[in-house]
Amino acid sequence: MWNVRVRLSSSTLLSALALVGSALGCGDSDPIDADCDEAIPITPDIDARVDFPVRWERRGDLTYGEPVVLAIPPGLAGLAFALEDPNAMAGFRVALDGDLVVDVVDEFGEGPWFHYEDRLAVLQFPMDEASGPPRGCVAIEPVLFGASGADEGTLHVMTQSGLGTQITIAPILVADTFIDDTTLRAALGEAVRVYQDAGAPGLVLDEPTTIDWPSAFVDDTTSELDQLRASVVLADERTIPVLIVQDFLEPGTFGLAAGVPGPNGVLGTSWSGVVLSVDTHLSADGTTIEAALLGETLAHELGHQLGLFHTTEAEGGEHDPLADTPECPASRDTDGDGELSVPECLEEGGRNVMFWTAEDGIRQRELSPTQVAILAASPVAR
Ligand SMILES: [Zn+2]
Incomplete structure (x- = not known):
């Protein structure tokens, strides 16, 4: 009867993929307010998770976290961020040396991440041949689509030094x-x-x-x-x-x-x-x-x-x-x-x-x- 041979991932994945190409931003995104001189160094020789507190600030319909600015060394094999809010859908804006590379607000759903707001925000490097971990000043700005139930959240940063x-x-x-x-x-x-x-x-x-x-x-x-x-x-x-x-x-x-x-x-x-x-x-x-x-x-x-x-x-x-x-x-x-x-x-x-x-x-x-x-x-x- 239910010979459905589908192996679903999250139910939102398909709808997100359907948006690709139809709703890309126009390139007028606000820059992330981050000071690279204050970047927190990530050491290359640890495979660990570091948790950063994120203070929330409401701006219009959205809630922004104060950007976490990291100094990423060369040679990392993998890098990932995760954040969950109990009340609101979440996503990220990410800038490398000041240039936005991921923007869940104005350029959501672009490959290779196909990143859009979701129950749990995750970004991983790499997602394809060209998106290996960045090096240099990486600013991560968490965004909530609505109000958080808390004053503070937690940004998880995971690193992988070698394959x-x-x-x-x-x-x-x-x-x-x-x-x-x-x-x-x-x-x-x-x-x-x-x-x-x-x-x-x-x-x-x-x-x-x-x-x-x-x-x-x-x-x-x-x-x-x-x-x-x-x-x-x-x-x-x-x-x-x-x-x-x-x-x-x-x-x-x-x-x-x-x-x-x-x-x-x-x-x-x-x-x-x-x-x-x-x-x-x-x-x-x-x-x-x-x-x-x-x-x-x-x-x-x-x-x-x-x-x-x-x-x-x-x-x-x-x-x-x-x-x-x-x-x-x-x-x-x-x-x-x-x-x-x-x-x-x-x-x-x-x-x-x-x-x-x-x-x-x-x-x-x-x-x-x-x-x-x-x-x-x-x-x-x-
Ligand atoms: Zn699948």
Whole structure:
């Protein structure tokens, strides 16, 4: 009945991509009021998170944080910012040596970040071949679209000095979600093999645990999923939670990443972690879980959470910002149903981990060198 082969990321992603090209700013943005002589030095030899307090100031409909000005050394592999406000949608304006490079107010949605205001603001460098961590004076100005409930917020800054070779994930069964241990380990093992075979950082698995929650069936259309992700507590902030639910209340979704990317390196936020449905991976007989497919879904959602977009979106008009991933054009929609299927795109990214949808019997285990490089530059890779 619900043979929907969609692997969604955040529900807002598609609408944000649709805005690209239609609502770009006119270039008259206000500069960020930042003094580079006062920049806070970030040392190149630490892989750490630094939290900066942000004082809010209301200006019209928006609320601005006093800019955090950093002196970034050369040679960083990765750099990311994250900020969440309990009341308002958030985003960033970023200037390099005085020039705006990201502007959520006047030039939202531009690649390679496709940054727009959202429940949780995240910016990551790199997002493609050309957006590696800047060096020099970097001014970060947080913006809230509305009023904050607090006088102060927290800007998280994560750095990565070199390319990482391992990413740790923590499988967490939600409430009484049932999946037999053999199948769970087979699925996790498949995700490990996908990353390994593609030359991506190795996935290191924590032992599966269980989290208390009212139900194994979770509503992804309300704030329940945000609350679930925010409730996860792990000893290591650089571990990515993988929440496993029996299903979403509205069935048909394989899994969800929180953002592209998520706030990796920060736990306890509404976007900390990915979520997988067990029951969506049942085979046609309704009893067998397709472990390999579940593993591929995990590989896919982790890809989003770490900064990878779909190589090709459903209708073929939008593609990721990477030069070396295959793009499947809309003209390949040979059956004319308005959507590109895996068989229609076999030679043009249908086998890529980050293709927008899956297909029975066709494995999706490919990642391009740039996709691998972005995974390795994540602040949580080590
Ligand atoms: Zn996806």
